[in-house]
Every structure is written in C-alpha cells, then in structure tokens.
Amino acid sequence: MAKKRMVQAINEAITEEMERDGSIIVLGEDVHISPVGDTRGLIERFGAARVRNTPISESVMSGMAVGAAATGSRVICHLFYGNFIYTGFDAIANQAAKLRYMLGGQVKLPILYMAMIGGGRSVAAQHSDSMHPMLMNLGGIKIVMPASPGDAKGLVKAALRDDNPVFLLQAAGRGGELGEVPDGDYTIPLGKAEEKRVGDDVTVVAIGSMVKPALKACDELAARGISVSLIDPRTVVPMDYDAILASVARTGRLVVVDEARKSCSAASEIAATVAERGFHLLKAPIGRVAVEDVAMPYSPVLEKAVIPDAARIVDAVLKIAVSRGVAQ
Amino acid sequence: MAKKRMVQAINEAITEEMERDGSIIVLGEDVHISPVGDTRGLIERFGAARVRNTPISESVMSGMAVGAAATGSRVICHLFYGNFIYTGFDAIANQAAKLRYMLGGQVKLPILYMAMIGGGRSVAAQHSDSMHPMLMNLGGIKIVMPASPGDAKGLVKAALRDDNPVFLLQAAGRGGELGEVPDGDYTIPLGKAEEKRVGDDVTVVAIGSMVKPALKACDELAARGISVSLIDPRTVVPMDYDAILASVARTGRLVVVDEARKSCSAASEIAATVAERGFHLLKAPIGRVAVEDVAMPYSPVLEKAVIPDAARIVDAVLKIAVSRGVAQ
Amino acid sequence: MSPREITSEKLLQMYGRMFRIRQVEERLATVQAAGELPGPVHLYIGEEAIAVGVCAHLSDQDWICSTHRGHGHFLAKSDEIQKMVAEVYGRATGVCGGKGGSMHVADVSKGILGANGIVGGGIALAAGAALSAQTRGTRNVAVVFFGDGAANQGVLFEALNIAALWRLPLILVCENNGYSEFSPTASVTSGEIWNRATPFGVPGRPVDGNDVREVWAAAGEAIERARSGGGATLLEMRTYRLRGHVEAEKSFLSRSYRSDAEVEQRREREPLRLAMAALQGAGVTADAIAKVEEKERAAVRAAFEYAAESPWPAPGAAFEHMFA
Amino acid sequence: MSPREITSEKLLQMYGRMFRIRQVEERLATVQAAGELPGPVHLYIGEEAIAVGVCAHLSDQDWICSTHRGHGHFLAKSDEIQKMVAEVYGRATGVCGGKGGSMHVADVSKGILGANGIVGGGIALAAGAALSAQTRGTRNVAVVFFGDGAANQGVLFEALNIAALWRLPLILVCENNGYSEFSPTASVTSGEIWNRATPFGVPGRPVDGNDVREVWAAAGEAIERARSGGGATLLEMRTYRLRGHVEAEKSFLSRSYRSDAEVEQRREREPLRLAMAALQGAGVTADAIAKVEEKERAAVRAAFEYAAESPWPAPGAAFEHMFA
Ligand SMILES: Cc1ncc(C[n+]2csc(CCOP(=O)(O)OP(=O)(O)O)c2C)c(N)n1
Ligand SMILES: Cc1ncc(C[n+]2csc(CCOP(=O)(O)OP(=O)(O)O)c2C)c(N)n1
Ligand SMILES: [Mg+2]
C-alpha cells in the first residue's frame, strides 16, 4: 500500500493487466507519450505493436476497438476528453453497445474505453461534459467512475477482466490527488457500491467527482448534528441499488449528487428508481444536486456557479432534513 | 380541417413555412425523393438551391446545419432514422447544443433536425432507438415529439419559427395513421403539454409513440373504474412540469410511459422531478413503463416483449392504484 | 493474379455459390411480397460475383464485415443457409436467435462479424479485426464490403489513413452499384471512388464487379498482399443493383428514380449470365451446371421450409445477450 | 495571384498584424506562466503568416472557423484585441462574456464563428457557412483553418466531397505545423495533405506558410475562385509551431517529443523574420517599421491592462445564453 495519484493507480492497473494478459492492446492519441499520464511507460514496456499511437480519428478508433475486441484482442481505447466520445459516437452507440445483442450473443466485446470528464479547470464547454448519463441510457455498456486512486486501481483491473465494453470515466480535475493504492492483484467487483460514511439521518449518493465535495458536506452536516450515509456507487452500470435502498431504508431521506447536467442524469435515474422501488421508505422529497441544464462555462466564477460543491450539497440535505426537524 | 397522416402534416407545415420564410433550406439524404414522405414535393416547389440532396455524410451534414444556421439561414436537417444521429453526434453534442452558450449569446441557431425513432417495425437495434433522453441531457436543444398529425403540424411550424436547435422526433411506426390537421397557420407553443384525458385517480404521462397505447390503457382502466389524467407533454424540452404537477396534485399518483430505454430516460427525469418538487402530493410509488435496458430486437415476438403496450401500462397503473384501494 | 488462373472447377464452384445467393434472394423477394417476413430486406441480386469472388480466397479465420445488403456476403462465406434464412424470418433458429434479422446476419464462427445497419459501420470494425490479426501475428486478413454511398462517410478515410500507417491487412471492397439509396452515385459522389485511396498511398483500382473472374483475380492479389504484410487495398467493384434499394420500395416512393429500360439494359451483363458464359467457354457441360443448380435449388428450398416452420423466439430471450 | 503583386503598404500592414498577434501570444505566455489565466492556452507563435495572409482578403461578411489555436485567427480578422484578451482572462468584458475562453474566442460581428475545442470541429461549420452564403446568392466565402492533425478527421473528406459536388465557396486551410499534439505529423498522417483533395476534383496545393506573401497569393487566388463560383480549394500551409502544443506542457510531459535544436533551426524561417526581410527588400524604412511595432505594442499592452482590470462575470450569467 502506498499513496499514489489516480492516474498512477490507473497506470499501475493497466501495466499489471497487460503483463498478465498478452491479448491486451492499447489505442489512442498520443498514448505513447501520455499527456494524461495513465498510459505512460506502456510503449516502452510492451512495444509499439501493442501500444498504438493513433491519428486524431475518433470514428475509426472507437470502431476499431469493437472490431478488434470481437476478434480476439482485449482493447483499451483511450479517448482523452469525454467530449471526444461524441466524435466517435456511432461506434459506441450503434456498435459497441449493441453488437453482442444483435448477434444473439455470438461475440464478446472486451473493451475498456477511457476518458476524462467534468469541469473545474476552465477548459470550457467542449472539454467538460459529464456524459455518463447518455452512456447509461445505451444499455450495453458498463461504466466505472472511481472517486479515489485505490478504487481506480481495483475497478480498472476488474474492467480489464470483464468481457463487455466498459467506460472508465475519470474526473479530469482529480488526477493530482493522492490516495492509498493497494499493491498487486487488487480488484473491485463492478456493481458494488461503497458506503463512505455511515449515518442515519440522510442518504447522500455521490457519483465520481462529487464524492469529494460530498465528504466535505458530511463533515459540515455532522457539525450540525446531521449524520449522513454517504454512498459512492463506483460503477453506475451496474448500479448497486441494493446498497442505495438499504441506506434509504435506514434514513428515509435521499439526496443524489451528480456532475452531469440534471435532465436525464444519473441523479435522476437514482431518484426515479428510489421513488419507484423505495417510495414507502421515504419521509421527504428526493433532492438532486447536479449541473443545471447548461454547458460548462470557461470563467472560474461561472464554473463555480455551475458545478455542485459542498455548500450546495449541505443546502440540499438541510432542505429535506428540516422537514424532519433535525435541523433548525 | 382534414384527416391526414403525420408525414403529410409535417410536409404541410414545412411547405407553408418555406413559403413564408425564404431563408429556410433543407439538407438530407434523398430529401428530393423523400422515402419518408415528409419532404416530398419541396424540391419541385422551392428548387435545388434550397433543397439539397446530401451524400451519406452525417458528420458534415449535421455540422453544416450549425454553420448555415449561425450565418443567416434557417436549416432543416433531415437525419432519417434517429440512430444516424450518432454518426453526426459531435456536431450535435459539441456544436449545436453549445455554440450559442460558448459564444456568450453571439449566435442564434435556427435548426430543425428531423429523425424517426422507436421500434415496432422489425428494423432492429440500429434503426429503433429512442434517443430523446440523451438529447435532453445535452441541455441546449429543444425536442418535440408529436403524437398526432395535428400536433405534428403545430409543433413543426412553431419549431421553424424558433431560433434554437430543435429536434423533431417522429415515431417511426406512426407515419401511416390519420388524424385531424388544422389548415393554415396553426402553431403549438413549445413547452405546452396537453391533457388528453381528464381524470382524478392516477396521472399517466406518456411520451410520443406511447400516447397511443396509453389512450388504450385509459379505456381499459376506465372500464375498471379508474379515471386517468393522461398528459402528453408534446415537447420534452421544454417540459411542461406545471401541467404534470397540477395533475399529480389532483391524483396523487403517477406513471410515466416512455419508449426509451429506462436508465436515464425521460420517464426517469419526470419521475425524479415529481419526487423532488411534488413529493408531498404523492400517495404511491411512481411507476415507470419503459424499455428495459436492452437494444431493440428484430423478431416481432421479441419487439413486443420489449416495447411498452397498453397492458403494461394498465398493470403499472393498477399496481399503484391498488394501494389506494381503487382496484381490487 | 490473372482471371486466367481460375480452373473450371473453381469457376463452377463459384457459379454454384452465386446461384445459391440468387435463389435465396429471389425467394426472399417472393415471401417478402407475400408478407411473410417481419422486416425489410435489401437484396443483393446483380452483385453476387463480388461476395463470391472475394470470399473464395478467405478462410474461417479471415474476417468480413458487411452492409445492410448482407445476405450475399453471409452466404458466400458461411454454409448456414438455413440459419440465415431463419434469421430473416425472425425465428429462434436464426443465426442470431432472431435478434438481428436481415440487417445483422452474422456467423462469427465462420469469420462473419455481421451485416450492419449503419452505412459505413463495418469499415472501422474490419480495421479493428485487421489490427487484431496483425497484432496477434497471424496471416489473417479482414475484408469490409461497403457501398458507393458509404464511400462518402468520413470513417472510410480515417481507415485508409490508419491502414496505410500501420500496413493493416485490410481489404476495402466498395460495391459501386450505381445508387446510393435512391440517388445516382454521381449525384452524391465526386470523382472516382477507387482513387480516394491514392493520397494515402493505398493502392486503389476499379474492377468489373459483374465478372466473378475479374473479382476473383483482383481480390486474390489484394488479399495475398495483405497476408504478406503489404498492407491495404481499395477495390471499387463496379456493378449494378438489379432490384430496388429495399423490397417493396414502390409502395412508398412517390416517383421512380430510374427507368425500367436502364435496369433491363444492365441485366445483359449481370453476373450469373457472365459466369454462365464463362463456364460454357471453359467447356463445362450444361449437365454439370444443371446438376449444381439443382443441388442449390434443393438446399435453398429446404432452408426456406426450415425457416418458415421454425419456432418464434421465447419472449424472454429479448432480455438476454446485452452483457456477456 | 503572385506574391509580387503585394504593395509595400500591404506588406507593412500585414507585418503589423502579425506583430500584433506575436505580441499578444508572447504576453499570454508570460501571464500564463505567472498563473494569471484560468485555463490553458495554445499559442500561434510561428504561424502568424497564415491567419494574416488569408484574412487580408476577407470582409466582415466572409466567415472563418478556427481551432483550439485560435487567437491568431481572431486577431487577424477582428480589431477587438481588448475583448479577446479579456475573454482569455475569463472576464465579463470578454468577447464571449467569459463563457468561451481561449478555445472559443469569436467575434460574430466580424465574421468569426469561433475557435473550436474539437479537432476538426470547424470544418463542417464552415461548409455550412459557405452553403448559406451560396444559397443566399452572395459572393461571400467561408474559410476554415485546421491543423495537420485535424486532416485525419473523416469530416474533412465529407466536406471535400460536398464542397466539390455543390461548388461551395469554401477554402480549407490546413496549418501543417509539423505536430499533431505531441506526435510528428508523419507518424500519424499518410501521404501529402494537400493531395487529399485531389480525388474529389478539388484543387489542393502546398504553400510556404511562413512567408506571408506566399500565403497571401495562394489564398487570394483560392478566395477569388470561390467568390466567382469556382468552388473549393485545399491549401496546405507548411509552417512550424515554435512553442509547445499547450503552454506549460513541460510540467506534465514525462519526456520531450522534439529537440531544442530542431526548434532553433526552424526559427530561422519564422514568419516575422521573413516578413521583415521582405519589407527591407521592398525598401520600407526601419523607422516606418518601428512606428508600426510601437503602435501595436501599445495597443497590446493596453489590452492586457484592460483585461486584467476587468470585472469577473456575475455568477448568474452562467445560466444565460443556452437558448435564444
Ligand atoms: C449512417 C446511415 N445513414 C443513412 C442510412 C440509410 N441508408 C440505408 S442504405 C442507404 C444507401 C446506401 O447506399 P450504398 O452505400 O451505395 O449501398 P447500397 O444500398 O447501394 O448497397 C442509406 C442512405 C443508414 N442506414 N446509415
Ligand atoms: C476530437 C478531438 N480529439 C482530440 C482532441 C485533443 N487535441 C487537442 S489539439 C490536438 C492536436 C491537434 O493537432 P493539429 O490539428 O495538428 O493542430 P495543432 O495543435 O498542431 O495546431 C489534439 C489531439 C480534441 N481537442 N478534439
Ligand atoms: Mg450503392
């Protein structure tokens, strides 16, 4: 166990899995030099046949991942910023998400698509989307959204042993933070949430980048006498509804925090599922804290107005906790 | 007022608006011959300069719509099947949905993107998606989903006077049905739902293609003594939450019906919003009737298993109505 | 390779396969008109020489990716007539269990990665299959069939660039059948399609796609080059679509987009006719040909009977196969 | 058009504009290093001749679409130095109100449809602007600037095909600066970029993109052809990126991707130096040049002061401008 940054944890996971599994190949723009850092050192270690520096051609790259995966390779396809997923979206939405199904199960598609999502660094609208909701809606794609370096390692290793298309969506602003990373063969099953804080008053589900401000909000709320059960789903497909519903069964209150735009977000999906399956557990409205339906602005002042932070999470919790009389 | 098919109504709306507004141009594959029927006769009437038969090149086509709209034209971009949106998705998700915002309001983008969505005709996974949820999540795009020829005419005419990107998503299976279409200058404001059936026991919100089975379900439920308030939002962006919440205020019960895959669907969004803003009105869990998270299969037996129908809507209503004791 | 290298046995074999495809397609037209098929079908009639001439060089370990007009490609590479027809019928016995239908017929065990409902959708998949074959150090190749209309999709150029850079064992077979849906090719396609490979340093050439011998020779050369590390080739097969873009199109089109006379004129050089003449020229007897035809007719008849009598899938099957 | 047609006044004017761009970019590098800018900047240093030589032919009614490296294009077509710098500072006074930043600087009133954060993203927009100009019967044109890396995006080919078919007044200006992010162009780009237009029947040619006279002449010819209905042209401007792909890249790259010696060597033919020599050759006095430079320096200095002192946007502005 050592402290590492998230990109280092991902890099370690990929390196270990490529060592284990000779069928893994890597595609992506500048993966050989790796500006992000997550594919650093791979070409030196595994050679240029397995690590392919790709032209800026997302359409063919995303689709090649599908073709190669269907025919015997296991593919890591590095798409850099999440917004570039759109450029190669046909291969993802029409091919990767559907090919196995259309073919009646004839193929497996072991692909790990990687991208960085979310705002907070003034890279503006075309580099800051959080597009996990539309990937969730496609149905045929698993999605991992680690909130810590340790989780990143465990989830990436699990994803690289899964026989389905998996998206690893890494919070762009979080590459630099340190966290404990277990050494060696450490995997986290896809579909297993973690309760980061145990509490009884309100359940907060926070996704990916939102776990950090949610943790801060928990502290502030604790100071006000409100104990929060904080759930980090870690993978949004599959989503661990058992964990979420078990927590809501205790608390009767739910706030979901998501950096996606609110409409049709993961926050909406979780809220809707709980309003359907856990309605009788609820004592208060379900709160959503998400980006309002705007693109990400550039100026830090504007970004701050748009991206959920601890204060907004605290407010949302207070709003539904007040009705219980816990808060003033 | 005369009975017409939906494609005829759309065709009439486009023709009238092109007559009114010389800046409207049409782009699309085979729009001159119009296999769908909605752009039929336009090239003969308005000439090949305004009606452009486009190569199969969705990336450039979708983006040209943005460029032309930003520089003085009003553009109809016909994308045929909704699944082909993915092929040109960068222009939609990164440009059309964001350009005005990124530029601080410097441009208007009067574009009508048209596509056919949904299943029911055995055209399988790559021709049957209902992708309004991901378009809703983009934030910068209005979406009209008419359920009748009359609404189609009124909404298309309104869309062609709107200065924003608007998607017209037409239920692929419904082109052939007849309905009353008002003559002449008939518009329906975007964002105005219609209560198709007035009732007090349960609110059903049905989107686009789902209005028809929902109407049938209303009849069956009426026979069982359950009166349904059936809301057709007609546009999902903007969504008429006032109408939905007003209905739920009366009924205390909500079922949302959507042909999209369930995860992060419009049904989820409506459910989440009501669980947030209308929680205290609710007497029962919110039901969602949607496509489970699978691609659309080919075989009619399988399609039928997947696409919501009146029976599933009735079941969902009964499930939450039973708790009230209305049904046995 | 030269067309003259084809033995008369090989020619007869290819003729038989083309005949089989024609039989299947004609029957599909009939049952489609009779309302027996759940979905639309895009028939390959008039283009049979391409699939057959190309696939004659491929093993089960070589991959093909196909189009919305994919029955011919399937039948040229897989013997599973029954399973394919059953798939088009939407039956449980179909090669995709009824989930894919006409636009997704695939037999992965035979190296067929599927037809594709997205125009140009197969190009990137095939490039990926070629990459996989190359990385794993095999001598296998990937072939993608696509239409003249698909040649206007940007992904083709991205694939050409990457194939050139990485010397991928990829053969890009454009089936220029004169129409992109209802538009004449020239009205939506500038320049010559074969020439679109040139700037990338990928060899491109036009081929008489109606003459199976020409197809066989050109494909053989390209495939051999790919196998031996020489990289990609773009072959523009010139052919003609003898039936509509999609069956029953006349029921929804308001006007015609080509004349009957044009179709009749193009029928003169249709691939079965040309192959028959070649067989006769090579001295193959009418008897030998008739024997092959009869065998194919019987197999196809049996496949349609099998399909029509096959059970529908269980509804619950709709919820399987999203994830492995 | 020939470079010899440029008057010395014109040359001095273009030099002044290039000098202005250089000044802005060098100051941006400085303030970026000092941590005064909220986001990343991709500088145009070394490529100034292209934007200036092309935009010299354009009116406010002609459109340009630009790239992530868009300051130079903006400044070549719009006089709003203050508003652009303020935008990069993320201030309320920015040309996009602080919403767009460096990758989205745009001045629509001057025919600038924006920089673009998506590599290749401007190509389709410009084709649309060209279509709009053509349909409305104007003589206006659209120019898209894009990188050598962007030349591998499929949308370029789709645009070439459509531009050829419809004779769109579109000028495709590829800025080949030797690198696609951190990859040498040749490692990700097969063949010659200018030649990629050839199969579509669109004229393509390489141009010395460091010599503003060559740029001016080649662009003038292409723009004139487009205006008079002759259709599109692809110009491959050969240049060199003298700074990093993005400022501060050394802080996150683990190794270098080019040598300092290479950069130094390429500095010899950098566009300001070449233009200066041309001015001297044309007999323009050192005094006249110095006067222009001083004026530009002052204007740029003022713009940075203005930007740094400008107020931040009101937080509520974040919720405006999604819809008209
Ligand atoms: C991305 C995409 N755009 C449009 C369509 C609709 N479509 C189906 S087939 C076809 C024409 C294809 O023409 P071509 O590639 O020449 O193939 P052919 O039908 O002639 O075999 C079109 C436009 C589609 N299926 N996919
Ligand atoms: C669709 C897309 N893919 C990848 C990127 C990341 N990216 C930004 S600039 C760049 C390199 C662009 O190279 P080139 O087109 O030559 O322009 P240059 O930076 O050299 O001016 C890349 C890969 C992007 N912004 N958009
Ligand atoms: Mg064709």
Ligand SMILES: [Mg+2]
């Ligand atoms: Mg470059």
